[in-house]
Structures are given as C-alpha cells and as structure tokens.
Amino acid sequence: MVNVIHEAEFGQVKACAAAVVDFSATWCGPCKMLAPVLEKISEEMKGKVDFFKADVDENPNLARQFAIQSIPALIFLKNGEEVGREIGFKPEAAVKSALQRVFD
Amino acid sequence: MSRYDIAVIGTGPAGLEAALTAKARNKSVLLIGSAELSPKVAKAHMIRNYLGLPNVSGGEMQAAFLRQMEAAGIKITDERVKNVYAMGDYFVLQTGEIDSMLEAETLILATGLPLSRNLPGEDRFLGRGVSYCATCDGALYRGKRTAVIGYAPKEEDEADFLSELAAEVLYFPQYTGEVRTAPAVKVIPEKPVEILGGESARVLKTDGGEYEVDGIFILRDNIAPDKLVPGLELDGTRVKVTPQMETNIPGCFAAGDIAGPPYQYIKAAGQGNVAALAAVDYLAAKRKE
Ligand SMILES: Cc1cc2nc3c(=O)[nH]c(=O)nc-3n(C[C@H](O)[C@H](O)[C@H](O)COP(=O)(O)OP(=O)(O)OC[C@H]3O[C@@H](n4cnc5c(N)ncnc54)[C@H](O)[C@@H]3O)c2cc1C
Numbered sequence: 286m287v288n289v290i291h292e293a294e295f296g297q298v299k300a301c302a303a304a305v306v307d308f309s310a311t312w313c314g315p316c317k318m319l320a321p322v323l324e325k326i327s328e329e330m331k332g333k334v335d336f337f338k339a340d341v342d343e344n345p346n347l348a349r350q351f352a353i354q355s356i357p358a359l360i361f362l363k364n365g366e367e368v369g370r371e372i373g374f375k376p377e378a379a380v381k382s383a384l385q386r387v388f389d
Numbered sequence: 390m391s392r393y394d395i396a397v398i399g400t401g402p403a404g405l406e407a408a409l410t411a412k413a414r415n416k417s418v419l420l421i422g423s424a425e426l427s428p429k430v431a432k433a434h435m436i437r438n439y440l441g442l443p444n445v446s447g448g449e450m451q452a453a454f455l456r457q458m459e460a461a462g463i464k465i466t467d468e469r470v471k472n473v474y475a476m477g478d479y480f481v482l483q484t485g486e487i488d489s490m491l492e493a494e495t496l497i498l499a500t501g502l503p504l505s506r507n508l509p510g511e512d513r514f515l516g517r518g519v520s521y522c523a524t525c526d527g528a529l530y531r532g533k534r535t536a537v538i539g540y541a542p543k544e545e546d547e548a549d550f551l552s553e554l555a556a557e558v559l560y561f562p563q564y565t566g567e568v569r570t571a572p573a574v575k576v577i578p579e580k581p582v583e584i585l586g587g588e589s590a591r592v593l594k595t596d597g598g599e600y601e602v603d604g605i606f607i608l609r610d611n612i613a614p615d616k617l618v619p620g621l622e623l624d625g626t627r628v629k630v631t632p633q634m635e636t637n638i639p640g641c642f643a644a645g646d647i648a649g650p651p652y653q654y655i656k657a658a659g660q661g662n663v664a665a666l667a668a669v670d671y672l673a674a675k676r677k678e
Pocket of ligand 1: 398404430
C-alpha cells in the first residue's frame with residue numbers, strides 16, 4: 286500500500302528503515318500513470334520498504350525541502366536520510382531495479 | 390475507454406506498412422501521426438528505388454500511400470504523442486493534457502530518425518530544472534524565473550501559459566518568422582549553447598549571453614525515443630531492436646529510421662511489416678496464457 290502523507294506527519298517517514306516518497310500532483314499525467322505501478326511494487330516489497338505519497342500542492346514546504354522541480358519524483362530514504370531519487374515515469378522493471386540498487 | 394490491439398506511432402512508410410499489415414491480420418489498429426504523412430515522403434524530389442512506384446515524386450508517393458490507407462479502411466488519428474507509459478500489460482499514449490490518454494496492448498514506434506543533438510547539460514539536468522513540458526511542470530515554477538526554448542511557433546502558447554505562473558519568462562525562438570507571445574513574455578532571439586548549474590540547472594548560456602534562471606523548458610517536436618517511452622533501451626541514438634523488431638520492453642516494437650540505418654523507404658516499410666507481424670504473434674502468445 287502507498288500511504289498518503291502530509292508534511293506535519295513526516296516524522297513517520299523518517300522513522301522508517303527504508304522508505305520511498307512519491308511526490309506528485311493531481312494535474313500531472315505521468316504521476317497518475319506511475320501510481321498503479323508503485324501500488325503494485327509496494328505490495329511486493331511489503332515489510333521491506335514503506336511507500337508514501339505526498340501531493341506537492343498540499344505540501345509546498347516538504348516539496349521545497351526536497352527541492353522538487355519535476356514530478357513525479359521518487360525519493361528514497363534510509364532512516365530518514367535521502368539515498369537516491371528517480372524523476373519521471375518509469376516502467377515497473379526500471380523502478381524495481383532502481384529500488385534494488387539503493388536498498389539491497 | 391477501448392483498448393486497441395496495436396498502436397502505431399508515426400505516419401512514414403514504416404508506420405503505414407505496420408498499420409496495413411496489422412489491419413490485414415484483423416487487429417484493431419490505432420495509427421497516430423500527421424494526416425499529411427511524413428515530411429520525408431512529401432518533400433522528396435524524385436524517388437527511384439521504391440518497388441512498385443517507379444520514378445515518382447514525393448507528392449506522388451504521398452498520394453499513393455494515402456489512397457492505399459483509405460482503401461484499407463485505416464484512419465489516421467492526427468495527433469502528436471507526447472508521452473508513452475509502459476504499464477506492463479498495455480501501453481498508455483498521452484497526446485495532450487491529462488485526460489487525452491489512449492490505450493493499446495502493443496506498440497509500434499515508427500517516429501523516424503531520432504534527434505541526435507541534445508544541448509550540453511540537457512540530460513544531466515532533466516528533472517532538475519530542465520523540463521520538456523510547460524503545462525506539466527509549470528506549476529512548480531510559480532513565482533520563479535524561467536527560460537523557454539521553442540522550436541516551433543506553437544510553443545508560444547506554452548510560454549504564454551507559463552507567464553501566468555512564473556515571475557519571468559524568457560522565450561528563445563529557434564525558428565524564423567514572427568513571434569507572437571503575451572506581453573509578459575520576453576523574447577530573446579538567441580541560440581542556446583549550453584545549460585550550466587550545480588545540483589540543478591541555473592544558467593542558460595546562449596550565443597549572445599548568459600541567463601540566470603530557475604527552470605529551462607525545452608520544447609521540440611522530435612523528442613528522443615527514450616524520453617518519449619521511458620525505460621526504452623537505446624544503442625547510441627537509435628532504438629535497440631532484435632531481428633523481429635522487438636525492443637527491450639515486452640510488447641513494444643520499433644521500425645524504420647528509428648531503428649537505425651540504412652535510411653531508406655523500402656527498408657522502413659519492410660521493418661514496419663516485420664514489427665506488425667511480431668506484434669500479432671505477441672498478442673497470440675499472450676492470449677493463450
Ligand atoms: C529529401 C529526402 C530524400 C530522400 N530520398 C530517398 C530515396 O530516394 N529513397 C529512399 O529509399 N529513401 C530516401 N530518403 C530517406 C527516407 O525518407 C527515410 O528513410 C524514410 O522516410 C523513413 O521512414 P520512417 O517511416 O522510418 O520515418 P519518417 O518517414 O521520418 O516518418 C516518421 C513520422 O513520425 C512522425 N512522428 C515523430 N514523432 C511523433 C510523435 N511523437 N507523435 C506522432 N508522430 C510522430 C513524424 O512527424 C513523421 O511523420 C530521403 C530522405 C529525405 C529527407
């Protein structure tokens with residue numbers, strides 16, 4: 286499952302050993318297409334990596350903090366520290382290999 | 390929304406032949422591209438090496454192709470594809486805003502010779518201050534300084550759109566003729582040479598100066614195949630294909646100039662034929678599962 290997150294609750298994300306945050310927006314085509322891909326991967330990686338989704342319009346401070354300039358942007362975090370990011374739509378295989386590079 | 394069996398992008402000889410073959414095999418086909426066909430067909434002076442059409446002008450070849458499409462009952466969807474999403478089991482083609490999405494189970498890319506020259510710095514800063522779509526990423530540049538590099542007059546609309554959000558829009562037209570933009574857009578007729586920056590793009594360098602900006606929008610008609618279809622594997626600038634015209638993405642095929650040299654009409658058409666038959670086989674195998 287991909288959990289919707291707001292900037293006020295971001296501590297929750299920082300507490301995860303391995304987390305992915307999907308910065309996106311309702312008006313963004315590639316974000317809409319990436320969502321089901323992430324949903325599927327999150328099920329497969331359940332218990333290993335936690336998935337979150339942050340709307341850039343609702344969370345402008347968080348978006349600024351991570352210097353988001355293009356969406357969708359996937360931010361990979363280990364214990365709250367950014368360890369990588371992927372920008373733009375990617376097919377399932379490409380998202381998985383990016384995750385493996387960072388978390389395996 | 391109905392899902393087509395096969396979507397073909399591009400209306401040059403490769404795409405047209407792929408559509409003809411797919412139709413002959415009773416598949417539902419979405420053929421998408423210019424209804425005027427490829428400019429490389431229409432503008433050719435004299436063609437001497439295409440079987441069945443001896444010594445024709447490009448105009449004559451174009452007319453013959455159009456007649457054959459009509460006779461086969463193949464309609465051309467006159468649009469440009471902006472983005473393709475490989476969803477696993479199917480493909481989504483985006484032609485405009487978020488609501489203009491078309492779906493197909495397989496995809497044949499026949500978009501012609503890929504553009505080979507990116508601006509230095511363009512790849513490095515893509516998604517980090519460089520964007521290909523003002524209507525997509527524009528909202529992230531609210532109150533910021535932006536540059537728009539437009540390769541065709543229609544991009545003036547994108548610059549106008551951006552000027553409603555951004556603090557500043559510098560417009561660099563890369564074509565001749567009159568430029569008509571909103572009053573808030575500053576038109577600078579210079580040629581970009583490089584994008585500079587650190588973590589993200591900061592400076593657009595042109596043959597006339599350097600411009601400090603927060604975002605650079607590069608709007609071209611012909612986008613590189615791996616930008617059109619994220620995840621697609623290239624070999625240099627061409628799409629990497631097997632002899633069956635398969636790409637690295639299951640269900641996605643490529644044909645014609647996009648798949649590499651030689652650049653010839655009959656070779657493009659031949660590859661379109663192979664790609665369509667490979668797509669037909671792929672569909673048959675998938676439906677047996
Ligand atoms: C002046 C000239 C003369 C030539 N003479 C000869 C000759 O005598 N003999 C010969 O064999 N070859 C000749 N060629 C080469 C020949 O034109 C090409 O090899 C051939 O056109 C390639 O076909 P194609 O279908 O792969 O691509 P193209 O013909 O380039 O067609 C690709 C089409 O896809 C469209 N497209 C691209 N991106 C998108 C998108 N995102 N959405 C929708 N549509 C898109 C393009 O607008 C274009 O219409 C000549 C070329 C030129 C320029």
